Amino acid sequence: MEQYRNQIKHIASTVLPSRTGAADTIHKAGTNDGWHGAILEEGPFKPEADRYHLYIGLFCPFAHRVNLVRHLKGLTDIISLDVVKAYPKGDDEGWPGWQFPKTVDEYHDSTTDRLFGSAFLHEVYFRADKEYKGRYSVPVLWDKKKNTIVNTESGELLRWLPTAFNSILPEEYAKIDLYPPHLRAHIDAVTAWMQPDLNIGVYKTGFAPDQETYDKNVIPVFAALNKLEEIVHAHGGPYLLGNELTELDIRLYATLIRFDVAYVQHFKCNLGTIRHDYPNLHNWLKNLYWNVKGFKETTNFRHIKENYTKSHPGINPKAITPMGPFPDIDEGFEPDFLKLPVGAIKLPAVVERQATLESPTTPSKAAL
Numbered sequence: 206m207e208q209y210r211n212q213i214k215h216i217a218s219t220v221l222p223s224r225t226g227a228a229d230t231i232h233k234a235g236t237n238d239g240w241h242g243a244i245l246e247e248g249p250f251k252p253e254a255d256r257y258h259l260y261i262g263l264f265c266p267f268a269h270r271v272n273l274v275r276h277l278k279g280l281t282d283i284i285s286l287d288v289v290k291a292y293p294k295g296d297d298e299g300w301p302g303w304q305f306p307k308t309v310d311e312y313h314d315s316t317t318d319r320l321f322g323s324a325f326l327h328e329v330y331f332r333a334d335k336e337y338k339g340r341y342s343v344p345v346l347w348d349k350k351k352n353t354i355v356n357t358e359s360g361e362l363l364r365w366l367p368t369a370f371n372s373i374l375p376e377e378y379a380k381i382d383l384y385p386p387h388l389r390a391h392i393d394a395v396t397a398w399m400q401p402d403l404n405i406g407v408y409k410t411g412f413a414p415d416q417e418t419y420d421k422n423v424i425p426v427f428a429a430l431n432k433l434e435e436i437v438h439a440h441g442g443p444y445l446l447g448n449e450l451t452e453l454d455i456r457l458y459a460t461l462i463r464f465d466v467a468y469v470q471h472f473k474c475n476l477g478t479i480r481h482d483y484p485n486l487h488n489w490l491k492n493l494y495w496n497v498k499g500f501k502e503t504t505n506f507r508h509i510k511e512n513y514t515k516s517h518p519g520i521n522p523k524a525i526t527p528m529g530p531f532p533d534i535d536e537g538f539e540p541d542f543l544k545l546p547v548g549a550i551k552l553p554a555v556v557e558r559q560a561t562l563e564s565p566t567t568p569s570k571a572a573l
Contacts, residue, residue: 216267216408217401232354237339239357242348244369250348250355252370254283257355258320260329260345262303263505264291264512266404266459267359268344273455274366276499279378283370287316289326289343291508294516302327302341314505320347330354363452383452391446391565392453395436398562399453403429404460411472411520419473427476427550428558430483433457434548436564438485442542443492446565454493461490462504465530467513471520476550480535483548492538506533 231242231249244250244257259275261268275284289303290312303326305318323329327341333354344362346355356362364384371379384392402425410426413419433445440447444454460468461479468474479487493500514526539545549556 217405232334234334235336235338237337239339240333240354241358241361242355243361243365244355246372249351252373253350254373255285256348256350257283258285258287258347258349260287260289260318260326260343260347262289262291262343262512263314263503263508265343266463269459269462269503270359270455271344271346271362271366272503273459273499274363274383276503277383277450277455278367278370278381279374280366280370283373284346285319287318287320288314290315291512292515294512299340299342300327301325303343314508320349363455367452381450383450383455385449385451388446388449388451392451394563394565395433395445395453396456399429399433399456402426402562403433404456407460407464407468407472407474410474411468412517423474423476424552424554424558426474427552427555428562430477430479430486431549431555431559432562432564434483434485437489438542438545438547439564442485442489443540445489450497458490458493458500461486462494462500462534463509463513466506466533467509469530470527471513471517476552476555478530480530482550484545485542485547487535488539488542488545491535494534495536496538 232238232240242250244252246252250257259271261272263269263272272286275281275286287305290306293304295302305323305325306312306315307317307324309316318324318329321329321332325341326343326345329345329347330337330339330341332352333347342357344359345357346362347353348355367381367383406422406426406429409422410419413422437445444450445457446453464474465478465480469478477483479490494504495501510526514521515524518524549559
């Protein structure tokens with residue numbers, strides 16, 4: 206049980222937007238604390254092209270969020286990228302951790318460490334702090350000029366990275382605001398329960414060490430899905446809050462694109478599926494994947510499936526990766542969300558939990 210708590214605590218610590226790096230210590234050397242720097246016009250990390258390098262895993266939903274921002278904000282030529290292999294992961298304590306392939310042909314769509322030639326991601330961490338005591342997770346944003354880590358916390362990166370390079374971006378990208386002032390209250394209201402109940406909830410369910418813990422945590426996952434199904438329908442799509450793509454869509458996409466192909470089977474989140482039980486969320490997901498540049502490009506189903514099924518021997522000891530579902534994601538998009546029925550899992554405990562979740566009001570057309 207203690208190991209379970211530590212796993213969930215680690216996952217939660219990487220996804221919550223807690224600090225900006227401007228006033229706080231960027232990293233406490235020799236501890237298990239991550240890095241909390243931020244790219245700012247006034248500060249040690251300034252917005253410059255080809256200064257920063259991002260390490261991710263295509264399997265990780267939290268690293269996926271950061272890579273999505275990199276694509277959506279036109280940063281692919283400004284921030285370079287390396288990708289670790291989807292497995293093996295290492296032991297329960299995270300050692301030796303994620304690996305880089307020896308050659309680009311070893312594991313499709315992964316890369317060697319093109320900065321340092323590292324065999325393991327932990328070598329990058331130790332370059333920044335030789336006495337680091339924490340886990341070696343993705344994402345990692347590296348500063349090539351100062352030769353150190355800027356930030357390792359995906360929640361913080363998701364919050365400040367969308368505006369960090371606006372001063373050097375073309376107007377078409379600089380004007381994209383994923384946390385617009387008129388929608389911040391709505392974004393914060395949904396994030397307050399979506400993050401713990403769904404984004405982290407799938408992990409609390411999947412890593413449950415006993416039946417009681419599993420039963421307790423699977424209910425909030427589907428209560429959150431029920432509520433999100435209502436929200437996207439009420440706002441009429443194509444995004445969660447209406448006509449504007451926001452941080453919420455990125456948070457949700459990184460979880461839902463993995464739901465049917467990994468969480469249903471591997472994490473036992475099988476009270477329902479997105480494609481069969483949630484018509485509006487399914488429609489929303491298909492639109493992002495097929496029609497919005499950056500979403501398909503940052504999604505790799507092989508890495509996703511093989512990471513989960515081959516990295517958790519306690520859950521899947523034979524490391525067999527299921528072929529299904531087929532296809533990984535359906536095609537077809539209905540622009541008018543109001544034509545779609547509102548789906549739900551109607552298990553009484555799920556419905557009861559759903560009733561406790563705050564729903565944002567529909568933004569006015571003027572605001573949008």
